[in-house]
Amino acid sequence: MNKYKRYERLAAIVKIFNDNPNTLINLEYFMNLFGIAKSTASEDIDILKDVIEKFNFGKLITVPGAGGGIKYLSISNIDSYRSFVKEMCEKLKDASRIIPGGFLYTADLIYSPSVVSKIGEILSYPFQEKNIDAVVTVETKGIPIAMMCARALNVPLVIIRKDSRVTEGSFVSINYVSGSQRHIRSMSLSRRSLKKGSKVLLIDDFMKAGGTIRGMMELMEEFDAEVVGAGVMISTQKPEEKLVNNYISIFVLKNMDEEKNIIDIEISDWIMGE
Amino acid sequence: MNKYKRYERLAAIVKIFNDNPNTLINLEYFMNLFGIAKSTASEDIDILKDVIEKFNFGKLITVPGAGGGIKYLSISNIDSYRSFVKEMCEKLKDASRIIPGGFLYTADLIYSPSVVSKIGEILSYPFQEKNIDAVVTVETKGIPIAMMCARALNVPLVIIRKDSRVTEGSFVSINYVSGSQRHIRSMSLSRRSLKKGSKVLLIDDFMKAGGTIRGMMELMEEFDAEVVGAGVMISTQKPEEKLVNNYISIFVLKNMDEEKNIIDIEISDWIMGE
Known part of the structure; x- marks a missing residue:
């Protein structure tokens, strides 16, 4: 007789996968944890695959072979995030977010754990199976979003500093032109923060002309890193000609009128399935 | 007959609670989600309470009354984190972490999602039931830890800037003396980042004399905030007289000898149960 009932095991397995997205866990782990036979562990996983799909909770993937196992992806399709994104878009239209100087106040959203974890899942979604080695961001406002992307992809976060207050040993600095201003x-980034030849995803909260992302790309060259893509929560429609091509954003800020108190913001096509 | 089997419902409930720690969810939510009677939902929760306790996954708390419901605390006792903390302590003793100038390299740990989420749970543990309104940190290195504390407590994160590059409207600045140097x-912190009279938890990665935490406390006074406590991952043993009293740390750095290549670091007593 098994020490734990099936529903106990399944509940525990959900918790373990949910705490460790994109991490390969082998059947032996669950066999030892619960003291069960391989066939039982296998059945548990099969049942759980269905449950996770039924509730749109992402998906479980079986990687066959000796080094294989099961891994959990926290997002299996973008459709299930559409109502969240629509709700967020309405919040972003609130004209009280306009800050004199042409800035948009978003701290209440991007620093809220429940919001930022979903933002991280959405921005990491197109890169889930691209074997990303690290998520790279530049201080400060993009860090929570980048952290949640790193969590969804189960890779380390790398934080580029905007000054030379690097207390992490020798570092590489570049100068860049802030596109809009x-x-x-x-x-600057310390040498030991990122292994040479890493595949990286660049993340930030906001992008106008793309000067910051372009600067990050230049810095990545110094580390022989391959930039697989870039993701920002909000990109602006203008200037239409950006300094980078290969990026995704969740929202496109079309216009912000300080005089008329209007924020015109839309959800990107790739999320709406258009 | 119910649309979902019990093990399916339990698996789904675990995922929902795990994604929303410290959040009150009422029985009606689960009754509607699964199309089940109140008694069934109640039974499900009772079963799950046992499962969560059995596996040391935290605990489910029932809040009675009209505005009540069930909430999940991700950590129910510090004992279950002891092996993780011990393992981390060994990693911190690696002498290659010594950076010339007396700094300790920790970026590989505090920017790793699986590590930092546990650090966040540990530092938030003593404050889980203190009705914290916000977790406050100062840029840059403490942000991932603070974000994970905020996630565990289900409250917003507030990020204090070290300069005046605040693009979030009017802000309050203070000058402070960096204790060690x-x-x-x-x-600086923008006015609208934190509601007047909030109960806050201050979080940072590292503390020597406590000048930064002391500065944060002074800034909090400007917002009429009540500082419930402060938590850092590592505090140093020297100077023994700190500028703040009311703080916890996970590790105590007793000595770092650049010449002999030795890092002497210990786990704090409150975690070891001594």
Whole structure:
């Protein structure tokens, strides 16, 4: 007789996978944890696959072979996030978010755990099976989003500093031109923060012309990193010609009228399935 | 007959609670989600309470009354984290972490999603039932830890900036003396980031004399906030006289000898149950 009932095992397995997305866990782990036979563990996983699909909770993938196992992807299709994104878009239209100087107040959203974990899942979704080695961001406002992307992909986060206050040993700095304001700025990353030749995903909260992302790409060259893609929560419609091509955003800010108190923002086509 | 089997419902409930720690969810929510009677939903929760306790996954708490419901705390006792903390302590003793200038390299740990989510759970543990309104940190390295504390407590994160690059409207700045280096520095927080009278938990990655935490406390006074406590991943043994009293740390760095290549670090007593 088994020590744990099936529903106990299934509940425990859900918790373990949910805490460790995109992580390969082998059947032996569950066999030892519950003291069950391989066939029983296998059945448990099959049952759970159906449950997870039924509730749109992502998906379980079986990787065959000696080094194989099962891994959980927290998002299996973008459709299940559509109502969340629509709700967020309505919140972003609130004109009280307009900050003098042409800024948009988003801290209440991007620093809210329940919101930012979903944002992280959405932005990591197209990269779930691209074997990303690290999520890279630049301080400060993009860090929570990038952290949640890193969590969904189960890879380390790398934080580029905007100054030289790097207390992590030798570092590489580059100068870049902030696209919208045409200022010269610099960003730095310590040598040991990122292995040479890593495949990286660049994440930030906001993108206008793309100068910051472009700067990050240049810095990545210094680490022989391959930039697989870039993702931001909000990109602006103008300027239409961006300094980077290969990026995704969840929202497109079309216009922000300080005088008329209007924020015109839309959901990106790839999320709406258009 | 019920649309979903019990094990399907339990698996789904675990996922929902795990994604929403410290959040009150009422029975009606599950009754509607699964199309089940109140008695069935109630039974499901009772079964799940046992499962969660059995596996040391935290605990489910029932809040009675009209506005009541069930909430999930991701950590029910510190004992279950002890082996993780011990393992981390061994990693922190690796002498290659010594950075010239007396710094300790921790980015590989505090930016790793699986590590930082546990660190966040541990630091939030003593404050789980203190009705915290917000977790407050100062950029940059403490942000991932603070984000995971905020997630465990289900409250917003507030990020204090170290300069005046605040693009979130009017802000309050203070000057403070960095305890260890005796430099005058400043930190700023936008007015709308934190409601007046909030109960806050201060979080950072590292604390020497406590000058930064002390600065945060002063800034909190400007927002009429009540500082319920402060938590850091690592505090140093010296100076023994800190600028703040009311703080917890997971590790105590007793000594770091650049010449002899030795890091002497210990786990705090409150975690070891001593």
